[in-house]
Amino acid sequence: MCGICGLVTGGPPPEMDLLLGMMARLKHRGPDGSGYLRDEGAGLGHTRLAIVDTAGGAQPLSNEDGSLWISFNGEIFNYVELAAELRARGHRFRTASDTEVIVHAWEEWGEQAFNRFNGQWAVALWDRTRRQLVLSRDRLGVRPLYYAHNGDRLVFASEIKALFADPAIPRVLDPVGLNETFTYWSTVAPRTPFTGIQQLEPGHVAIMDADGFRSHPYWSIDFPLRGEEPCQDTQANADALRERLVEASRLRFVRSDVPVGAYLSGGIDSAVTAAVVTRYTDAPLDTFSLRFADAEFDEGRYQQLMAARLGTRHHDVVVSEREIADVFPQVIRHAEAPLLRAAPAPLFLLSRLVRDSGYKVVVTGEGADEVLGGYDIYREARVRQFWTRDPSSEVRGRAAELLYPWMARSPGRAPAFARGFFSQHLDATDPAMSHRPRWQSTAALKNLLTEDARAACSVGAAPDDLIARMPAHSGEWDQLSRAQWLEMTTLLPGYILASQGDRMLMANSVEGRFPFLDAEVVALANMLPARHKLLGLEEKYLLKRAFADVLPREILQRPKQPYRAPDAASFCAPDAPDWVGDITGADAVTSVGLFEPRAVQGLFAKARRNSGRDLGNTDNMRVLAILSTQLLHHLFIAGDGGNSTDSPTTPLTAIDLTRQGQP
């Protein structure tokens, strides 16, 4: 796991200072060393977190004749098998790293190589002969990759802050990006929160050469037509799922030259992955958990139960509201996006615990809910689908009361209104029916914006533009598949894997590995009949069936508790840190110009009346949207995204092939 950066240019050679400046801003992603390659047309930078071939895997790295160079962030878990295949075809390897496998795979198969990789990656390849840059990102967007055009230059990096090391790149919040965030909870690739900064879409490859820049998918999310799923047998599918998840977990545990730990959330997904990896080690596995001082969010009982069952060496960190507020500015610095939830902050504290315990790799249960049908939004959509078939049915109407039993302020307590809310926009032919209630309630955030900001936002076409991107045949998919497509296109890469995933892990130089996002697991999951994922309203049915013998009954049968952290309550207590008042004061709000100062004062006055407690979902999102957007502006628009302590990681591997670099 690492940081990558670089640029290609049609003008003068890349400036050394710029390359080093970009690398310095990615130090947290690669504290074990750094390196660069520079020639007349391009620069590649790399900061390294050494995990595979810790002795030999320094980057940038080249092919045998030095014509092809690579800067790579991530893991190709099937690199051992690919290397054997490439050796059989005559390729010679100098290192034992997965990085070198990518170089030879590109030489052998070109763009077809990426579909052979099972892993998580953001990669840049520079072909010196063709003067061609190739960028690629894994299928679902585990690893980040941003870029910006500036005249005849293309600048790219793992994080936006590294692009901002180039003073020629403008730093402006994108109103359309805000509109997307205040609809979907994040922007949708290729858009980012910043004007002119784009991200490579997951599953895409991009080329930059004399013919210009173009990007296209090498893979896309797909599902069979409803009723045409190849295997309808529940037990056969459960067996296949188990087999693939065991293999996916094994690869993520054994393909590392440093020890691998595991997260335990208290839920089913991480219990499965941790249980499987304990099989591959004789030493006790180290497990890590997040606990909350507030009992409403705490899952300690289940974490300890699972740790005891597996006999792991268990570590946990108990997070208080005040700690969430204290680290939140750092969280925004790493997330580089407005956040509508405080949930990333505790994950930042958890990865710190991992790092402090001497680990730099963890396996987690991330992705299971998206891939195997675990989210409440899927259940909610199924209830709403029943209503479209028989809107008058009282029995079906009551199903809304089954939703969200975990919420202290559950809509079930005002059932007629819950039904009223969830039965808005009921249209069986609407491809996005599943997500309309969420998008609608999130869009209420835009009412906080100033008139100017609201007008600027309204040029965005969300959500129509997203719906237009759904595959033409998605109308023939099961409704659950359409909901999964939306979730895997918006929230998974935009928030879960980024703000809650890569960024919070890499902030403390920890790599996450996600067996549920394994290419083979996803391929199988996307071929399953919908009822094997969501049986009635029972979520992740097939997963529970496949691992029933591994999981304690208490965990198997507990009501699902989505991961959440205290939101407004973390920032609206009397002892909240000073920065909260500073950035929400009338002057600060007016000078940024995005939010209506009177609305901000009104909202925070309301929130502070009860220390941020007992607020509804929308108000919690409002508080977070304002705090995070104001911080984002403070750090990246008023500030330049840098940090006075930035410096490149040593040791530094320098390869300068420009004329001025030659003796």
Next chain:
Amino acid sequence: MEQQVRSRIISFIVSNFLFGDESRSPRDDESLLESGILDSTGILELIQFLETDFGIEVADSDTVPDNLGTVANLTRFVLARTADGLPSA
């Protein structure tokens, strides 16, 4: 009396859900849910307001749009429950 109840309800909605933005103040018969003023949990704040400000008890069976869904319905509901006149607030 009716006007007084209505204006207290509107004033609560404007300050609590619209944070002072009177330009979005709801019309009498505008659905508070469909206009996005109330979300699925905001209704509980509305119930709490009715209970504390008007001193009336709102049973679970009362929490239907016919009683609470618009400013007009809310006004009628409050007046019916405070038939003897407003508790001195």
